[in-house]
Amino acid sequence: MLTLKDPSLFKQQAYLNGLWCDADNGENIAVTNPATGVTLGFVPSMGAAETRRAITAANASFKAWRSLLAKERSAILRKWYELMLVNADDLAVIMTAEQGKSLTESRGEIVYAASFLEWFAEEGKRIYGETIPTPTHGRRIMVTKEPIGVCAAITPWNFPSAMITRKAGPALAAGCPMIVKPAAQTPFSALALAELAHRAGVPAGVFSVITGKASAIGGAMTASPIVRKLTFTGSTQIGQLLMRQSADTVKKLSLELGGNAPFIVFDDADLDAAVEGALASKFRNSGQTCVCANRLYVQDKVYDAFVAKLSAAVQKLKVGDGSVAGTTQGPLIDIHAVEKVEEHIADALDKGAKIVLGGKRHALGQTFFEPTILSGVTQSMKVAREETFGPLAPIFRFHTDEEVISMANDTEFGLASYFFSRDIGRIWNVAEQLEYGMVGINTGIISNEVAPFGGVKQSGLGREGSKYGMDDYLTVKYWCISGM
Numbered sequence: 001m002l003t004l005k006d007p008s009l010f011k012q013q014a015y016l017n018g019l020w021c022d023a024d025n026g027e028n029i030a031v032t033n034p035a036t037g038v039t040l041g042f043v044p045s046m047g048a049a050e051t052r053r054a055i056t057a058a059n060a061s062f063k064a065w066r067s068l069l070a071k072e073r074s075a076i077l078r079k080w081y082e083l084m085l086v087n088a089d090d091l092a093v094i095m096t097a098e099q100g101k102s103l104t105e106s107r108g109e110i111v112y113a114a115s116f117l118e119w120f121a122e123e124g125k126r127i128y129g130e131t132i133p134t135p136t137h138g139r140r141i142m143v144t145k146e147p148i149g150v151c152a153a154i155t156p157w158n159f160p161s162a163m164i165t166r167k168a169g170p171a172l173a174a175g176c177p178m179i180v181k182p183a184a185q186t187p188f189s190a191l192a193l194a195e196l197a198h199r200a201g202v203p204a205g206v207f208s209v210i211t212g213k214a215s216a217i218g219g220a221m222t223a224s225p226i227v228r229k230l231t232f233t234g235s236t237q238i239g240q241l242l243m244r245q246s247a248d249t250v251k252k253l254s255l256e257l258g259g260n261a262p263f264i265v266f267d268d269a270d271l272d273a274a275v276e277g278a279l280a281s282k283f284r285n286s287g288q289t290c291v292c293a294n295r296l297y298v299q300d301k302v303y304d305a306f307v308a309k310l311s312a313a314v315q316k317l318k319v320g321d322g323s324v325a326g327t328t329q330g331p332l333i334d335i336h337a338v339e340k341v342e343e344h345i346a347d348a349l350d351k352g353a354k355i356v357l358g359g360k361r362h363a364l365g366q367t368f369f370e371p372t373i374l375s376g377v378t379q380s381m382k383v384a385r386e387e388t389f390g391p392l393a394p395i396f397r398f399h400t401d402e403e404v405i406s407m408a409n410d411t412e413f414g415l416a417s418y419f420f421s422r423d424i425g426r427i428w429n430v431a432e433q434l435e436y437g438m439v440g441i442n443t444g445i446i447s448n449e450v451a452p453f454g455g456v457k458q459s460g461l462g463r464e465g466s467k468y469g470m471d472d473y474l475t476v477k478y479w480c481i482s483g484m
């Protein structure tokens with residue numbers, strides 16, 4: 001059904017211990033294209049038994065994998081990276097079909113996803129230890145770093161490839177095997193990555209992809225004492241559940257959870273740059289990213305001008321099937337996503353906000369939604385508290401720096417934040433006071449493989465990408481050498 005240059009990248013089986021497998025019970029789950037509602041194919045409905053087998057296989061592969069030289073693991077990861085780029089067009093077609101984002105965005109994600117394999121292939125060669133001056137005669141103190149062990153990953157549908165490589169890259173580079181459970185909506189991107197890992201020479205058991213029942217697979221992953229680390233990207237609610245489930249086996253956790261990003265435009269900002277930043281941050285992936293601007297705060301003096309400029313820019317966005325050239329806004333992932341956007345709009349209108357643009361389901365049907373701008377939004381509305389995860393830009397008005405910093409920080413989340421200003425004193429002051437793991441200053445795009453991505457407060461634990469991303473897959477061993 002999908003037109004691929006290499007149809008063998010479209011896998012409808014799970015990848016476990018180096019083999020393509022069906023579920024023990026023979027059952028499958030359908031995967032649909034959100035732009036058309038058409039069934040794209042099926043993946044196995046696996047559960048706890050298959051997950052336990054994958055964990056056993058990962059454990060069996062661990063010793064040999066960690067014993068390779070760092071540069072031998074690096075060469076395999078590098079090959080995997082190259083294969084992703086060679087097959088980027090097919091990977092993008094698969095992603096757009098199951099996720100909905102435009103082909104341009106899918107291609108961008110494939111390059112972004114591959115960059116984590118490249119980066120960690122390099123970084124894996126630099127897992128240095130250290131020596132510490134001893135406080136006692138006749139002793140030497142040394143620190144080495146070791147792979148933490150078998151890792152499990154549970155990934156979301158909004159970045160079907162990048163959220164896997166951002167975890168598997170550092171895990172494999174550090175010497176850890178990994179089992180991935182992709183989101184039910186987007187398993188084909190994950191399975192295509194498994195096929196490329198296989199071709200790159202990743203040994204059996206080192207990288208497995210299991211599809212099926214989330215709670216059963218997650219339950220088996222968290223219950224297993226063999227799994228030493230769980231890495232999760234998704235909702236705060238499921239992150240909290242997995243954290244609780246991991247308590248009994250005291251796993252190390254990386255959690256990339258929800259955000260509620262403030263996007264602040266000060267009156268000294270370059271307004272055109274702020275509009276460009278808002279477009280990129282708010283409407284990318286139709287607003288379905290955890291770093292999307294969720295609340296746009298604009299200072300009194302430039303409020304009307306910003307609303308007018310943003311509105312003109314948003315009118316140029318093109319909603320449609322992501323596989324059609326020129327589309328910038330694909331459908332939302334499912335009807336629940338549409339209902340959430342509608343709920344936030346209704347609540348805001350009820351409390352006095354006004355529609356500047358859009359506001360309803362798109363004439364194309366399915367789960368398409370009109371890019372929407374609301375003005376006159378206040379802190380009492382749902383959009384101020386909850387992540388919308390859709391193409392809705394609510395614009396709040398503020399007067400002073402103190403006021404906006406206080407509003408921006410008034411949330412349990414702390415992932416990304418953004419602001420636009422050209423005053424160096426203000427930039428320093430505001431960046432220091434924002435209670436967020438990431439601050440974009442005069443830009444709406446902050447994610448890349450060399451920088452530490454992650455949040456504070458209930459947005460999560462750990463960092464992904466960068467040299468810090470490697471630490472999440474390592475343990476520190478202290479050697480106290482005496483008797484010399």
Ligand code: ADP
Binds near residue numbers: 156182
């Ligand atoms: P969203 O609401 O955006 O889909 P979720 O947190 O529900 O976010 O999903 C993120 C990932 O977590 C997906 O792979 C999903 O299948 C998985 N997931 C959902 N529920 C559970 C669960 N109870 N245990 C383990 N994983 C789960």
